[in-house]
Amino acid sequence: MSPRWIFIIGCYNSGTTLLEQIIHQHPSIAGLPNEGQFLTDALITPKTVGVPRLWAEKQNLFRFAPDEKSDEANKIKQDWTRLLDKPQAPFAVEKSPTNTARTLWLQHHFEQPYFIHIVRNGYAVALGIHDKILAVYGEMPQLLQKAANQWARSIEIVLEDAPALSHFLEIRYEDFTANPKNVTTQILKFLGLPPISSEITEQKYTIHGLHSPITNKNASRLAQMTAEQQKIIYARAGKLLNAYGY
Numbered sequence: 001m002s003p004r005w006i007f008i009i010g011c012y013n014s015g016t017t018l019l020e021q022i023i024h025q026h027p028s029i030a031g032l033p034n035e036g037q038f039l040t041d042a043l044i045t046p047k048t049v050g051v052p053r054l055w056a057e058k059q060n061l062f063r064f065a066p067d068e069k070s071d072e073a074n075k076i077k078q079d080w081t082r083l084l085d086k087p088q089a090p091f092a093v094e095k096s097p098t099n100t101a102r103t104l105w106l107q108h109h110f111e112q113p114y115f116i117h118i119v120r121n122g123y124a125v126a127l128g129i130h131d132k133i134l135a136v137y138g139e140m141p142q143l144l145q146k147a148a149n150q151w152a153r154s155i156e157i158v159l160e161d162a163p164a165l166s167h168f169l170e171i172r173y174e175d176f177t178a179n180p181k182n183v184t185t186q187i188l189k190f191l192g193l194p195p196i197s198s199e200i201t202e203q204k205y206t207i208h209g210l211h212s213p214i215t216n217k218n219a220s221r222l223a224q225m226t227a228e229q230q231k232i233i234y235a236r237a238g239k240l241l242n243a244y245g246y
Contacts, residue, residue, distance in 0.1 A: 003092040005113040009100040011154040013128035014120040015173040020095040030086035037096035040079035042072040056153035063101040066108035073109035120173035121246045122151045124221040126233045152237040177216040
């Protein structure tokens, strides 16, 4: 029997990895050994087309019409399903950031999946994307502008597509880190699953090389932001920053 897929979507540096690590521990939810985009040759990745962590720069390569690429969808399901760590589990979770661009396509081909969208402060996210790319790949023109666009465009696409999604839930990183037990319980209720032990949300997790309890990392990130960086990010993402109260 094929599992019901749960797609965690959202921009890079928004808490998708942490969220996946937590709900994957539910006995009814299987997972993959890596992001699904790296586990099939039916999908391209941003890095292979020169836009690491910046798929919005070439969004047409990642945003599919619902009824196209049927063969690729079947190949992806086969590739992912055989790698699940709990073959009998009724659910499976996947968290490739590029899935944010193709939720309608995933819904069409993956039998009414669930989508959980996590949103984090756009200033913190843009700075995180900027610093990660800078550390790994070096400087590139207008890098912070592109990072801000990645955050904004990710949310814009989700807001465009969400009304047509049958099972959609949006949460905030800030709420999740403030009360992980309650938000996790909310997510599992959305999935029709019983809650998990509070010990799971009280343990430490390793994210981007940092091993720590679940905490909101925004303050330390924003404390480093200069007035010029704030201006650059707001110029692209101001409308959504205001809408979400950041």
